[in-house]
Amino acid sequence: MDKQVVKVGLMGLGxxxxxxxxxxxxxxxxxxxxxxxxxxxxxxxxxxxxKTRSVSDLDGRITTDANDLLYDxxxxxxxxVIGGIFPAKDYILTALEQGKHVVTANKDLMVLxxxxxxxKAQQKGCDxxxxxxxxxxxxxxxxxxxxxxxxxxxxxxxxxNGTTNYILTKMSQEGADYEEVLKEAQALGYxxxxxxxxxxxxxxxRKMAILATLGFRVPMNLDDVExxxxxxxxxEDIAYGKQMGYExxxxxxxxxxxxxxxxxxxxxxxxxxxxxxxxxGVFNAVYVHGEAVGETMFYGPGAGELPTATAVxxxxxxxxxxxKLGVNGRGxxxxxxxxxxxxxxxxxxxxxxxLIVADQRGVLAQITQLLADNDISLDQVLxxxxxxxxxxxxxxxxxxxxxxxxxxxxxxxxxxPVIHELKSxxxxxxxxx
Amino acid sequence: MDKQVVKVGLMGLGxxxxxxxxxxxxxxxxxxxxxxxxxxxxxxxxxxxxKTRSVSDLDGRITTDANDLLYDxxxxxxxxVIGGIFPAKDYILTALEQGKHVVTANKDLMVLxxxxxxxKAQQKGCDxxxxxxxxxxxxxxxxxxxxxxxxxxxxxxxxxNGTTNYILTKMSQEGADYEEVLKEAQALGYxxxxxxxxxxxxxxxRKMAILATLGFRVPMNLDDVExxxxxxxxxEDIAYGKQMGYExxxxxxxxxxxxxxxxxxxxxxxxxxxxxxxxxGVFNAVYVHGEAVGETMFYGPGAGELPTATAVxxxxxxxxxxxKLGVNGRGxxxxxxxxxxxxxxxxxxxxxxxLIVADQRGVLAQITQLLADNDISLDQVLxxxxxxxxxxxxxxxxxxxxxxxxxxxxxxxxxxPVIHELKSxxxxxxxxx
Numbered sequence: 001m002d003k004q005v006v007k008v009g010l011m012g013l014g015x016x017x018x019x020x021x022x023x024x025x026x027x028x029x030x031x032x033x034x035x036x037x038x039x040x041x042x043x044x045x046x047x048x049x050x051k052t053r054s055v056s057d058l059d060g061r062i063t064t065d066a067n068d069l070l071y072d073x074x075x076x077x078x079x080x081v082i083g084g085i086f087p088a089k090d091y092i093l094t095a096l097e098q099g100k101h102v103v104t105a106n107k108d109l110m111v112l113x114x115x116x117x118x119x120k121a122q123q124k125g126c127d128x129x130x131x132x133x134x135x136x137x138x139x140x141x142x143x144x145x146x147x148x149x150x151x152x153x154x155x156x157x158x159x160x161n162g163t164t165n166y167i168l169t170k171m172s173q174e175g176a177d178y179e180e181v182l183k184e185a186q187a188l189g190y191x192x193x194x195x196x197x198x199x200x201x202x203x204x205x206r207k208m209a210i211l212a213t214l215g216f217r218v219p220m221n222l223d224d225v226e227x228x229x230x231x232x233x234x235x236e237d238i239a240y241g242k243q244m245g246y247e248x249x250x251x252x253x254x255x256x257x258x259x260x261x262x263x264x265x266x267x268x269x270x271x272x273x274x275x276x277x278x279x280x281g282v283f284n285a286v287y288v289h290g291e292a293v294g295e296t297m298f299y300g301p302g303a304g305e306l307p308t309a310t311a312v313x314x315x316x317x318x319x320x321x322x323x324k325l326g327v328n329g330r331g332x333x334x335x336x337x338x339x340x341x342x343x344x345x346x347x348x349x350x351x352x353x354x355l356i357v358a359d360q361r362g363v364l365a366q367i368t369q370l371l372a373d374n375d376i377s378l379d380q381v382l383x384x385x386x387x388x389x390x391x392x393x394x395x396x397x398x399x400x401x402x403x404x405x406x407x408x409x410x411x412x413x414x415x416x417p418v419i420h421e422l423k424s425x426x427x428x429x430x431x432x433x
Numbered sequence: 434m435d436k437q438v439v440k441v442g443l444m445g446l447g448x449x450x451x452x453x454x455x456x457x458x459x460x461x462x463x464x465x466x467x468x469x470x471x472x473x474x475x476x477x478x479x480x481x482x483x484k485t486r487s488v489s490d491l492d493g494r495i496t497t498d499a500n501d502l503l504y505d506x507x508x509x510x511x512x513x514v515i516g517g518i519f520p521a522k523d524y525i526l527t528a529l530e531q532g533k534h535v536v537t538a539n540k541d542l543m544v545l546x547x548x549x550x551x552x553k554a555q556q557k558g559c560d561x562x563x564x565x566x567x568x569x570x571x572x573x574x575x576x577x578x579x580x581x582x583x584x585x586x587x588x589x590x591x592x593x594n595g596t597t598n599y600i601l602t603k604m605s606q607e608g609a610d611y612e613e614v615l616k617e618a619q620a621l622g623y624x625x626x627x628x629x630x631x632x633x634x635x636x637x638x639r640k641m642a643i644l645a646t647l648g649f650r651v652p653m654n655l656d657d658v659e660x661x662x663x664x665x666x667x668x669e670d671i672a673y674g675k676q677m678g679y680e681x682x683x684x685x686x687x688x689x690x691x692x693x694x695x696x697x698x699x700x701x702x703x704x705x706x707x708x709x710x711x712x713x714g715v716f717n718a719v720y721v722h723g724e725a726v727g728e729t730m731f732y733g734p735g736a737g738e739l740p741t742a743t744a745v746x747x748x749x750x751x752x753x754x755x756x757k758l759g760v761n762g763r764g765x766x767x768x769x770x771x772x773x774x775x776x777x778x779x780x781x782x783x784x785x786x787x788l789i790v791a792d793q794r795g796v797l798a799q800i801t802q803l804l805a806d807n808d809i810s811l812d813q814v815l816x817x818x819x820x821x822x823x824x825x826x827x828x829x830x831x832x833x834x835x836x837x838x839x840x841x842x843x844x845x846x847x848x849x850p851v852i853h854e855l856k857s858x859x860x861x862x863x864x865x866x
Contacts, residue, residue: 023583023725033650033769034582131580137726139580146579147564147572149467150456150746217466275732278711292456293570293743296733299708306725313583327758336466 003076006035006320007042009069009100011091012082013053013062016105016132017044019309020079021055024316031313035320043069045082070094077319079312080104081132089113096120096128101328103315105132105308111206111222114213118332125329127322129315134207135160135284137307138300139314143288144214145333151290153215156254157430160207162282162302163191163198164230164250168267169280172238172247178231190282200229201250201265208252211286212263216256219335226264233267237424240354240395241269244380246428247277253429255342262342267426269352269397274430287430347403350379350428353396355413356386356421363418364394370416374409376401391420397428436509439468439753440475442502442533444524445515446486446495449538449565450477452742453512454488457749464746468753476502478515503527510752512745513537514565522546529553529561534761536748538565538741544639544655547646551765558762560755562748567640568593568717570740571733572747577647577721578766584723586648589687590863593640595715595735596624596631597663597683601700602713605671605680611664623715633662634683634698641685644719645696649689652768659697666700670857673787673828674702677813679861680710686862688775695775700859702785702830707863720863777837783812783861784831784839788846789854792818792825796851800827803849807842809834824853830861 008024010017024031024039032038044062069075070091078095080102082088088109092102093116102121104110110117110130121128131141135158144153159165163185170181182199185191197203205225212220230250238248246269254263270277275297279285284302289295301307322328357363364383371378379397386393398406406425413419441457443450457464457472465471477495502508503524511528513535515521521542525535526549535554537543543550543563554561564574568591577586592598596618603614615632618624630636638658645653663683671681679702687696703710708730712718717735722728734740755761790796797816804811812830819826831839839858846852 019725027583027585030585030650031583034766137729139576142575142580143572146751147575147747148743149750150460150464151743152460152463217463275711278708290743292452292739294734294737294740296570296731298729298731300729301727304727307727310581310584310723310726314580317582318579321764325758325760325763327760330758331754333467 003037005038005040006077006323007040007075008316009043009045009072009075009078010041011045011066011069011078011080013044013046014081015305016081016308016312018053018055019305020081020312023306023309023313031317035317036324037320039316039320042075043072045069066091070098075100076323077101077103077316079316080106081312083108085109085112092117093120096124096126099124099126101127101319103312103319104128104130105312106130107133107206107210111209115219118334121329122332127319127328127331129318131315132308132311134210135286135300136302136304137310138284138286138298138302139311140211140286140298141214143298144211148288148290148293151292153288153290154256155289156211156215157276157287158208158211158252159249159276159279159285160252160302161198161204161250162284163195164204165279165284166190166282167199168230168233168238168248168250171233171235172242175235175239177235178233199231201227204250204252204265208254208263208265211252212254212261213335215254215288216261216337217333217335218261218337218339220261220263220339224263224339224341226266228266230267232424234424237354237426240382241352244382244395244397245272246270246352247272248426249276251276251429257342257346259337260340260342260346262347269426269428270430276430344404344407345402348400349403350400351398351406352424352426352428353398354423355394355419356423357392357394358418358420359385359390359392360418363392366416366418367394367413370409370412371398374405376405376409436470436756438471438473439510439756440473440508441749442476442478442505442508442511443474444478444499444502444511444513446477446479447514448738449514449741449745451486451488452738453514453745456739456742456746464750468750469757470753472749472753475508476505478502499524503531508533509756510534510536510749512749513539514745516541518542518545525550526553529557529559532557532559534560534752536745536752537561537563538745539563540566540639540643544642548652551767554762555765560752560761560764562751564748565741565744567643568719569734569736570743571717571719571731571735572744573644573719573731574647576731577644581721581723581726584725586721586723587689588722589644589648590709590720591641591644591685592682592709592712592718593685593735594631594637594683595717596628597637598712598717599623599715600632601663601666601671601681601683604666604668605675608668608672610668611666632664634660637683637685637698641687641696641698644685645687645694646768648687648721649694649770650766650768651694651770651772653694653696653772657696657772657774659699661699663700665857667857670787670859673815674785677815677828677830678705679703679785680705681859682709684709684862690775690779692770693773693775693779695780702859702861703863709863777840778835780836781833782836783833785857785859785861786829786831787856788827788852789819789856790825790827791851791853792823793851796825797827799849799851800846803842803845804831807838809838809842
């Protein structure tokens with residue numbers, strides 16, 4: 001290759017795009033020393049040419065026409081940080097069609113259309129990297145693909161959404177209500193005006209689908225991920241959890257047992273002594289368990305201008321190194337294992353239950369009998385007066401139970417006249433890794 | 434490349450070597466799917482042909498003659514897990530001379546002769562990888578070289594020696610004496626019969642030199658690392674530290690400020706709320722701070738048969754992928770920055786001091802005056818009776834101070850007649866990342 005400069009077309013100049021410009025400009029010398037080539041932001045796609053921006057010297061580089069980037073023969077690599085499916089998907093496929101490499105931070109796109117995009121990349125001999133799409137500043141995709149290439153990963157547990165972790169941390173530390181903390185998070189910019197994607201667990205589910213695909217080498221879809229958000233989590237749940245030695249986290253869990261897989265995102269009780277329990281605020285962490293390596297954890301900022309941009313630019317460095325070596329599009333391993341999902345009988349975990357029951361003799365006996373009939377035994381029980389003693393509140397943590405059994409129990413509980421309200425039911429995880 | 438099988442010469446069949454055999458055999462299908470090639474352990478160098486071993490089917494593969502591996506034209510890659518400098522260095526240089534790629538777990542060798550080895554590899558177009566040499570199962574070298582390639586790392590803090598972390602954890606949790614816990618660690622196989630290399634910090638210093646070289650891209654020698662071990666740490670130091678909100682860790686610290694570097698390994702007080710404070714037992718962790726990414730941490734097993742072997746085999750997978758792409762020996766970035774070490778005036782940290790002083794009025798005033806004269810102010814002070822009230826014990830935590838100032842203070846303290854004993858002086862780190 002006789003190039004001296006690699007020219008980048010940057011799509012999007014929001015938070016992450018601005019970070020990418022800053023890092024490429026600020027670390028130019030280091031980047032050049034590592035790759036042997038200068039990296040230049042050649043053109044930038046924006047929505048509004050006249051907006052005031054925090055990076056300068058963009059004259060002549062910004063455009064509102066994507067074709068100015070996609071069909072510029074001088075541009076070697078497209079960095080896509082506009083997000084969303086449309087028009088990002090078309091842009092990326094066109095870029096690949098034009099023989100340009102792609103670096104993207106777009107988890108939605110990679111989850112929904114990753115297969116198509118990676119196939120196109122392979123056809124055209126182009127690289128597609130997307131480290132920034134999961135857990136911003138943590139190089140976790142690289143770790144899964146390369147660092148643990150020799151191992152068989154059996155479990156991943158991730159706190160991969162900063163917004164919900166911020167909310168749960170605040171609720172736990174201050175005993176505050178969900179609604180109250182959500183408003184505060186919105187005021188601080190940690191949560192969107194429409195927070196649905198974060199608080200209902202969808203964002204985390206996309207990231208878990210990507211982690212499971214790469215970690216288990218099985219093509220996972222978003223539909224394969226069972227999702228439950230945090231909007232129903234109450235401060236009482238968190239307080240009782242604490243009392244019993246747990247912290248509440250929105251935990252993505254991907255497990256593989258005998259080559260059968262389950263992936264879920266749900267509010268989960270984690271033992272206070274577990275490393276994931278101490279991951280607070282907007283930080284992310286991914287816990288990886290491999291057959292050979294055992295327990296490992298990766299911790300860092302999950303979002304933010306510069307952390308996410310470091311992941312994007314590190315991917316860009318890999319593209320440039322590959323260009324120098326002439327091996328673009330040849331380093332990726334497509335998922336090669338057949339997908340087998342666990343049925344509910346094989347999904348096993350501990351459960352935390354909170355019930356409001358009639359204040360009469362024998363209720364607890366009825367409940368424990370029901371659990372026993374379904375092969376579920378109890379680890380901890382707490383019963384106390386509720387509603388001024390007119391009712392009782394029962395909080396239980398079970399031993400390991402099949403999801404199918406627990407579903408049967410929950411249905412039966414709701415049919416029992418002495419059970420006035422099933423307040424909550426959460427998975428309990430992380431005790432026995 | 435028209436090979437179907439990559440043949441490996443394994444040097445050493447101790448703990449890690451056995452793990453390598455197990456993983457390559459157990460994960461053969463996965464490895465082949467990823468690399469497109471089968472990986473076969475072709476020959477194994479051992480010391481004793483007749484020893485009983487926990488892996489079977491070695492017939493005809495084991496030998497006591499290194500030349501059987503080094504000069505076997507069928508062998509593509511040498512995996513060196515015998516450790517030590519001699520004869521490992523000669524073996525590796527000969528292997529490279531013969532055009533064989535090298536994967537090693539040998540930190541001693543890479544610290545002392547890494548430059549020579551990597552230069553020879555480059556001449557011969559061969560790969561040399563050594564992920565297993567630092568923090569066993571944690572893919573930290575990859576993270577530094579690739580994951581953070583776009584960032585400027587400013588600080589690394591590592592718990593990189595499992596033996597000492599086991600000892601300090603036990604001392605902290607059980608209030609036990611150093612000697613007592615060391616004996617227990619030896620009985621459990623966590624410490625060697627001669628524990629010097631671990632407990633005096635030398636093992637950790639080698640790993641920190643490797644981390645600093647890769648993280649800062651500056652060629653660091655072992656001599657550049659200031660080292661102090663844990664053999665003088667008392668249970669009282671740990672107990673007082675706890676009382677003031679700290680856990681004692683043998684912490685490797687590598688810092689870069691204005692392109693000037695300091696690397697040290699020493700017993701260090703870490704705030705109990707810091708993620709490193711909760712890394713217990715034989716686990717390792719490396720905390721990385723980058724200008725752009727901010728704070729990240731990597732946690733996992735630091736040693737052990739299978740964790741270390743995963744790192745070795747992951748390196749082997751990279752070698753095989755590079756063989757397939759025909760790019761061996763071309764992916765490494767040699768350190769390219771000039772080494773500038775900080776002088777003691779620029780080494781700044783907080784300090785924990787414990788003194789036994791005469792029980793008379795004005796002693797504390799004399800000490801604080803001495804500190805003030807050297808521009809050192811205090812964050813916390815605790816004074817209490819000692820030796821049945823015949824003396825006083827003073828425990829202090831300072832604000833940030835230059836090492837040169839602290840050295841002046843320590844020298845002056847030892848000259849003051851009212852100071853009967855300077856019990857201990859430790860760095861305090863991790864509060865203000």
